[in-house]
Amino acid sequence: MPSKPPLKALQAFDALGRTGSIALAALDLGVTPGAVSQQLRKLEDALQATLVHHDGRGLRLTPLGTRYHARIREGFAAFDEAGAILGDAADDIIVLSCLTTVLGKWIGRRMRDWTDLDAHARIALVGADEEPDLSRGEADMRIYYGGRIHPPHRVELFTDHVVPACAPALIEGHRLSGPEDVLGFPLLHIAWNPRFTAGPGWQDWGRLVGRHPPSGDVTYGLSGSAIDAAIAGQGFVLAQTAFIGPELESGRLVIPYDLRLPLPEPYHLAWNPTSLEKPGARAFHRWLLGEGRAQGLLAAPAR
Structure with missing residues (x-):
């Protein structure tokens, strides 16, 4: 099972992604190329995932590594932003x-x-x-x-609630006879951070309307990303009401059946x-x- 990656390993991986080579990553961090390679192995071992590969000219990010680096870069950018503010x-x-x-x-x-x-x-x-x-x-x-x-x-401050929302185009031309019909559309799931008590999911909402939802749809690591996918017409999302006010006002999202569940x-x-x-x-x-x-x-x- 994947474990929490060490910070030094993440820094080495970020440096490789930014510079494009082991040598430049080592120069950026002020360490040896061997130390960078060692940290990359630790990161892959912790995550149980292949993030880099040899392409004949050196180490390069795999497609999974490229996507992972984009998220890691956001985190380090936030650290830089916070440091600039505090400095x-x-x-x-x-x-x-x-x-x-x-x-x-x-x-x-x-x-x-x-x-x-x-x-x-x-x-x-x-x-x-x-x-x-x-x-x-x-x-x-x-x-x-x-x-x-x-x-x-x-x-x-407040206790938020989740409610099923989608882009109007998703249900255009469909005659919905009841809230259970929502479960017949693609459902966007949200994987909550393990340190939080997870919010209600589609299984909970299915119990509310008396129908078991299907499995196998897309899961997002951030609720904001799931909401953006719903706006793009990818499916229904159980969105927190605090996060979709402007989208409802503009009509980019609609709530066919306003059945809400509270966050725990x-x-x-x-x-x-x-x-x-x-x-x-x-x-x-x-x-x-x-x-x-x-x-x-x-x-x-x-x-």
């Missing part, structure tokens, strides 16, 4: 950390509302799946989901108390709480 000498930047999809599909879309209220507070948004240590100043605030260990200074855990906002002394931080904190309350009302099923 900024200005003490008045308020750093809000969020899960990647929460940033891209929810709070990031609402920031214009905040800037209309307060154009002077300096906000930096960082998408990161790893939880920052707020006590060490790795971020000022964090929107996080669930969690086995909660920061001491936190408040519940809520989203929280955590913060470092000393960070609230930054200019605009208390107002921004209150605004986030208000956005959370509003989203909770929108997510709840209609009575």
